[in-house]
Amino acid sequence: MSTVIKPEQTPDWRAFPDARGHFGPYGGRFVSETLMEPLLELQEAYQRYLQDPQFLAELDQDLAHYVGRPSPLYLAERLTRELGGAKVYLKREDLNHTGAHKVNNTIGQALLAKRMGKTRIIAETGAGQHGVATATVAARLGLECVVYMGAEDIQRQAPNVYRMRLLGARVVPVTSGSRTLKDALNEAMRDWVTNVDNTFYIIGTVAGPHPYPAMVRDFQAIIGREAREQYQAAEGRLPDALVACVGGGSNAIGLFHPFLADEGVTMYGVEAAGDGIDTGRHSAPLCAGRPGVLHGNRTYLMEDEDGQIIETHSVSAGLDYPGVGPEHAWLKDVGRVQYVPITDREAMDAFHRLTRTEGIIPALESSHAVAYGLKLAPTLAPEQGIIINLSGRGDKDINTVARLEGIEL
Amino acid sequence: MSRIAARFEALKARGRKALIPYITAGDPEPGNTVPLMHEMVAAGADIIELGVPFSDPMADGPVIQQACERALRHRVSLRKVLEMVGEFRRDNIETPVVLMGYLNPVEIMGYETLARDAARAGVDGVLTVDLPPEESAELAGALKRHGVDPIFLLAPTSHEARIRGVSEVAAGFVYYVSLKGVTGAATLDVDAVAQKLALIRRQTDLPVGVGFGISDAETAARVSRIADAVVVGSALVKRIAAHADDPAAGRREVTQVLAGMRRAMDQATTATPA
């Protein structure tokens, strides 16, 4: 694995972040003063309830009976045969209630909100999956819900917008800046700072100020804990590689985190290369960005030489974000995880290939992970195995795919 | 003594309170900023807060967001803002200038480079909205080494321990954000502000400025009775926006608003001692 850190120096990866939310030089709490006290309260509550057997029992119940966990670890036999290399397993987060991994986190944060006496939930969303997952738990707990969504994303993810409205959420179009996920996050932050007394902000990925990156990771780590057990039960050993797409990085860190200490397990975080890294039209800060501060944490960003955040591009709205969770920034620097680019074209091809070969329509985000898996599996031996995180299902994307192929629905 | 401290001492000696206008540098175009700074001084500004445009101004309401967008259309960078301050200093060496913005442009320039070049340009203070004291040691240290005051915010949510923490790293003055919200929000509750200021003054000897939600002369006057400085931003930037195609007309309106606030504040502080 890492050539940067020698084995005797290998830190306990799972002990991070430190008390102030730092993963090495990344993470932290970079927000205006008004939000500092609320963030400290949130951190305190989150740490307390994560030790509280009653809270954990309620969370487990909900994950089992509402979300439908554990999600299967599925051996894609036909795909494996076609690729002629390592066994390809899919972690089926697409089978969760609401169709993606996002609900693992919203269930956890909403329970926390309830415990903290908050009556109003806000969220930002890109693809709409996190918005739907938030609106869903808010409906179930009887909490008011407001979802901020870039005007551009509202266009390309219309079915999810309607879904959120059916669930009783107010979807607020964000028309500032690039009108996508980053601007929705800005607007949610502005709402939070204004209504902080009664409002809980459910961030949808492992970004934002501490404790969000750690908290969201802890709620998503159920993916990796299950996958580790399931793989061992199936194969009697650990997998050779893990593959997951990285937007903000929550499904990826959820899968990776429980394996970080397993040195034989190689990990690939797949970023959206859009039209190609060299075109500049992409969403791959780890592959082609540099460190800076945005949305409450220090991490790799897509920015210009003046420090202005630049517009990103990806066919998948959920990956169209100029930053990335700070833990990924750090795992990149220390060499524990490899971050690789996949273009729109490659993701689209993988979308079709998985659909035709296995009868599973993947989300366009997850299709990036599948695309890298298609490249990786043939380079490994048949006695080896990989797990691809199928973070979501593609129903929400069929309009986009049809349009790209010139088909009117 | 820093230019900011000297300005507050001089005001105190005359029983006056500081009026601090905020404008976004380069709004609506780069050529507008230095003339406007001089005109604001003539209209009664004591310290000028110059906004550094940022693509993602999370703590700002729509008025200042759009000001950032107008300035960024002209690619007004932090470097460019320093040049504007240098130009302003050719004709004014007395009025303190504070840069207000977000951390990322500073990160890219580098803390040491910013501190050195800001001092050279004649900048007196730097306020980075998204840099709380916990994360500020390195930047605050660099600024202080170059004689530039690191300015920090306090908020209605800041408890006593945080107020103490801020007053330990801050210099120049502290900036009390009068309400929970973004810039340009509804008007503030002067009584609530007065209570919080009393708490703040028990923790720090620095002058205390109050901003966010001050949009008219009457509110400015009432705040001037309890604070050392009144910061007004969106109310001015709105005027610039309304005349984006005729910046000179925008400048005239801004100076009129400021002059009105100046008069009201001076009446308030001389009529009834604070």
Ligand SMILES: Cc1ncc(COP(=O)(O)O)c(C=O)c1O
């Ligand atoms: C199905 C799916 N996968 C992945 C992502 C990207 O988010 P993250 O990187 O946090 O997993 C999204 C975001 O909307 C998503 O909907």
